[in-house]
Amino acid sequence: MTADDQALDAERDAILSALTPVADGIAATFGPLCEAVLHDYRKPEKSVVAVAGSVTGRTVGGAMSEIGMGVLARGDEASDELNYVTRTGNGTLVKSSTMVLRDSTGAVFGALCLNVDVSAVSQVHGLLGALAGLGPAPAELPTTTFGNDIDSVVDALVDAHQSRQRGSWAELGRAERLELFGGLDARGVFAVRGAVEQVAARLGISRASAYNYLSQARAAHDTSTGEHT
Known part of the structure; x- marks a missing residue:
């Protein structure tokens, strides 16, 4: 330093x-x-x-x-x-x-x-x-995980993203898998130490596969935004 x-x-x-x-x-x-x-x-x-x-x-x-x-x-x-x-x-x-x-x-x-x-x-x-007589209540509000351990927060974000997809990980197409990893990355999940391994375990895939999907999702994002590393 x-x-x-x-x-x-x-x-x-x-x-x-x-x-x-x-x-x-x-x-x-x-x-x-x-x-x-x-x-x-x-x-x-x-x-x-x-x-x-x-x-x-x-x-x-x-x-x-x-x-x-x-x-x-x-x-x-x-x-x-x-x-x-x-x-x-x-x-x-x-x-x-x-x-x-x-x-x-x-x-x-x-x-x-x-x-x-x-x-x-x-x-x-x-x-x-x-x-x-003012009508129905507003739409349901999102739930935020105020956990004292980071694992519960990461798990909640993975579950939330999966709930917006169709079916299990095995049923997702490549584009949907990249969308899931890109969405998690945009939410800051992978800035947390050990998060890639945790997400891999949560999805039932290997650590290597998780890193591969994350790399592809970032590359796709950089291409779409015109960014270059």
Whole structure:
């Protein structure tokens, strides 16, 4: 590691340390229905470095969610995602904001995420809407895996992509297989250490086959976007 790299790492550590009491202050201000989570994307398998409040069950040392993986996949092109709504695995309705953290070079290295449990508000809104005859509830919201281990998050993403395909891996054509690997890559799955092996095991294929499909999917993406390595 060069002296410049060491200086950047020290700067990033200082930013995370400075934001830890900010996370505590936000959660204390908005009460038990609010959670603030501080992520260090330099270690995606254990990205959670601070948690204040308890909405999603995150703990320090926990992994990033699919949302974090998406930010990681976009790299320095990532931007803040504000006021989006999702569901946890147990059905809790959560309104969230993800604000990316950048160092002095503009590189994204982490995020401050806010999660607010709005389940009770949604129930009251639905009741009032029904009483007022305002029609059916909005479409089902996506479920986000806020797991404390990265394996559960990777598995959830593989399952979600497979559910959009037809049949099992053996029934998929080459284009569909490449689409699956390309989709997982776009979501940042393969930025996680050991993810290729995990995806291979989940699909019931060899590690070599998984790397081959990933390589082909990336080559196809580079060709379609006009990128060259």
